Amino acid sequence: MSVAAPHSSADRPSGLPPVRPHTQAPARDPAFAGRVFWLGLALVLLWPLCVATEFRLWVLWEPENRKVTANFLRSFWPLVHNPEFLEMVVRETWRTVAMATAGVTLALVLAVPLSLLATRVLSLSALSGRMDRWPAVMRWCVRATLIVLRSIPELIWALVFVRVVGLGPTAGVLAIALTYGGMLGKVYAEILESGESHATQTLMRNGSGRLQAFVYALLPSHAAELASYTVYRWECAIRSSVVLGFVGAGGLGQQLDNSMKMFNGGEVATLLLVFIALVALADRVSAWLRKALA
Amino acid sequence: MKPTTTPDTVSVAQAFSTEAANPPWKLPPPLFNARCRACWFTAALLVLVVASFVSLELDWAAFASMEAARSMGRFVAEFFPPDLSPVFVNKVAWAAWETLAMSALGTVIAAVLGLALAVPASRMSAQDSAWLRSPTRWLLNALRAIPELVWAALLLISAGLGPMAGTLALALHTSGVLGRLFAEAMENIPTGPGDALRTQGVGSLRVFFYATLPQVLPQLMSYTLYRWENNIRAAAVLGVVGAGGLGQLLSFHMGLFHMNKTATILAAMLLMVACVDALSFAARRWLTR
Numbered sequence: 001m002s003v004a005a006p007h008s009s010a011d012r013p014s015g016l017p018p019v020r021p022h023t024q025a026p027a028r029d030p031a032f033a034g035r036v037f038w039l040g041l042a043l044v045l046l047w048p049l050c051v052a053t054e055f056r057l058w059v060l061w062e063p064e065n066r067k068v069t070a071n072f073l074r075s076f077w078p079l080v081h082n083p084e085f086l087e088m089v090v091r092e093t094w095r096t097v098a099m100a101t102a103g104v105t106l107a108l109v110l111a112v113p114l115s116l117l118a119t120r121v122l123s124l125s126a127l128s129g130r131m132d133r134w135p136a137v138m139r140w141c142v143r144a145t146l147i148v149l150r151s152i153p154e155l156i157w158a159l160v161f162v163r164v165v166g167l168g169p170t171a172g173v174l175a176i177a178l179t180y181g182g183m184l185g186k187v188y189a190e191i192l193e194s195g196e197s198h199a200t201q202t203l204m205r206n207g208s209g210r211l212q213a214f215v216y217a218l219l220p221s222h223a224a225e226l227a228s229y230t231v232y233r234w235e236c237a238i239r240s241s242v243v244l245g246f247v248g249a250g251g252l253g254q255q256l257d258n259s260m261k262m263f264n265g266g267e268v269a270t271l272l273l274v275f276i277a278l279v280a281l282a283d284r285v286s287a288w289l290r291k292a293l294a
Numbered sequence: 295m296k297p298t299t300t301p302d303t304v305s306v307a308q309a310f311s312t313e314a315a316n317p318p319w320k321l322p323p324p325l326f327n328a329r330c331r332a333c334w335f336t337a338a339l340l341v342l343v344v345a346s347f348v349s350l351e352l353d354w355a356a357f358a359s360m361e362a363a364r365s366m367g368r369f370v371a372e373f374f375p376p377d378l379s380p381v382f383v384n385k386v387a388w389a390a391w392e393t394l395a396m397s398a399l400g401t402v403i404a405a406v407l408g409l410a411l412a413v414p415a416s417r418m419s420a421q422d423s424a425w426l427r428s429p430t431r432w433l434l435n436a437l438r439a440i441p442e443l444v445w446a447a448l449l450l451i452s453a454g455l456g457p458m459a460g461t462l463a464l465a466l467h468t469s470g471v472l473g474r475l476f477a478e479a480m481e482n483i484p485t486g487p488g489d490a491l492r493t494q495g496v497g498s499l500r501v502f503f504y505a506t507l508p509q510v511l512p513q514l515m516s517y518t519l520y521r522w523e524n525n526i527r528a529a530a531v532l533g534v535v536g537a538g539g540l541g542q543l544l545s546f547h548m549g550l551f552h553m554n555k556t557a558t559i560l561a562a563m564l565l566m567v568a569c570v571d572a573l574s575f576a577a578r579r580w581l582t583r
Contacts, residue, residue: 049398053396053399055461059454069451094349099346099350102343102352155534163548164366164369239441272440276440292331
């Protein structure tokens, strides 16, 4: 990639290559061969991936599939907008939001105590050098629990809970509560450990309890960050509560799944539009709240 | 606060009373003040939370009772022992490879598509009219707003059951995400190199390839790798609607109540996610060292 250098360079430091007038600039890319080689290699490496995923795009163009797709897409218009359907959509939309809110609330109930247990800043023995063995082991165990809770996707939790408590929003709320409890707890602990811990340590050195040190020193200095992360996760929970409907946890997702199974394009289109609007609204609200909190 | 009779404390209270923000003879501030934004916000939050719990008709009895605890215990006990017969482990390993391939191919397609959409979605120079900018951004937002799982369910209709629908679903959602990130990266680079080429009369395609792209390429790579990490996790569960990979195997065996096999698949999923997390953590540490 050689770009023609400017001509006027009387004060050019020595040691640089001689100035080449741009009339002599190479007509084609000097690194052409190398680029083609790497591109070819990448394509060769992509081949096994295409085999593994049965990636045959021409399947989409087979006449039968094309007809099904075209029919489905054509049925998107007109949107279904009779009053009963719209009333159901509004009810299910509220249900989706409520599921996310209740899930995040329960997740907080789980995450706050666990993050207090996991954070290293609130350790009394660590004030004098190294933390004792048992507190360290306990903190490590709590952290491992949080990581396990968060690394199982909420959809899998929902599948499990649908088996245990039956179809309905309870399974969805519990799934969100467990996954988000893990996520919030882990990130809360990290946020509390980041930044200045001087005030907390001073309080604890002077004999205040750990909870007092948390409430009067650690929490005020990290409150904005904690709150804004919670709001962000609430926004994510709205998105995932729609997805949870697909395994039978109620809400917009379940209606979307039903309409898709019945090939009712008009309903699918209405639900998708409502869903996009809901996500955009949650995005706006969360951005506004986070700005207000900062 | 009631003043005590000790002369010492009385004098201290008098000394401080003139400066204290909340002098002891006044009542504490009202709990709710109509001019306080935080109060309104807290009240709204409380109303939202209470309304959610009330309107959802959550089935606490079914969950918190002994009966539920026993059925949960039975459910977990059925997982053991996990099915570790070589035939089944081979099948799970193949499904894991399929999941990995889905996420990798989906991310590559998304990076190409995202780059193609990011060019019209960004204003390259001050002279650029960029009339396609807002329509393309709308398209990117729509692609991004629909989750992978919903895309997969939609694509099943035209692509049929199997990993191809999942790959395309990942590609579509991720191209929305990456396109937006790429467009922002391209708008935020220094304009000097591009302007230098443009003043020499170089065409816009060559300006893009020799000035814009080399500057944003490291950022593009890091965004793409980050999304790949996310997509591995997403690909593991996409199969629940029938779009291939570990998820499809999971929903199949769970539907037939093959709990021992389900346990193996869940363990494979956890292992995969843990490996990805550890690798990305190590890579991040190595890169930022």
